[in-house]
Amino acid sequence: MKTYIDRGDVSGLQAYLLRDNTEVNVPLFTGPEGKHPVHPLNYVCDRVYAKIVDQSAGLAMVEVLVNAGAKPNGHPDQLDTPLLAACRMRCDDIALYLIDLGVDLSARGTHGGTALHWASWIGSDRVVERLLLENVNVEDDQNQFQCTPLHWALDGWLNEQGNLRGQQRVTELLVKAGAALDARNREMKSAREILQRAGLDDWLQRLDGWALG
Structure with missing residues (x-):
């Protein structure tokens, strides 16, 4: 799943999750040494912020992940929700999409x-x-x-x-x-x-x- 996100491959990610969506809420690792676990939705924001993936592909992949069962509020034990990640990382379209889904707006990160x-x-x-x-x-x-x-x-x-x-x-x-x-x-x-x-x-x-x- 991570490979498809890194490539910005929306159709590939969708096809992969149609076959197996068991990883849709499993943390992916990012950071300088690849040791920081984040929810897949947060990971997409990270890739957009790093300019590895463009904004439109990032939004499309978030939609694919949510439709496959990704939790819009992410993991409760992680510091930043996907919305907070989107706001911090200038992913405006993703943030607007998550707000429209009714995510928690009071969460602190x-x-x-x-x-x-x-x-x-x-x-x-x-x-x-x-x-x-x-x-x-x-x-x-x-x-x-x-x-x-x-x-x-x-x-x-x-x-x-x-x-x-x-x-x-x-x-x-x-x-x-x-x-x-x-x-x-x-x-x-x-x-x-x-x-x-x-x-x-x-x-x-x-x-x-x-x-x-």
């Missing part, structure tokens, strides 16, 4: 972040917009950094230059959904103060306008 935290940090505005339709908590700060999703979006925008995507629009979406600009993180910094220190007063003014409705 790496650093205690939820799907909304990770999609915000990565700047996946489409995923954030979809998550907000499910009334996820925009003020959730129960993570390692005691940061709200708005803090995570600002960190991804201002501190991770290789990570720039749609974080600016994410901040707009979050504020329009009720995210507070004055909530403080573990370092006692608010989103307002972070924007001011970055010299983004014009954008802060726009966010303030949206916050007022």
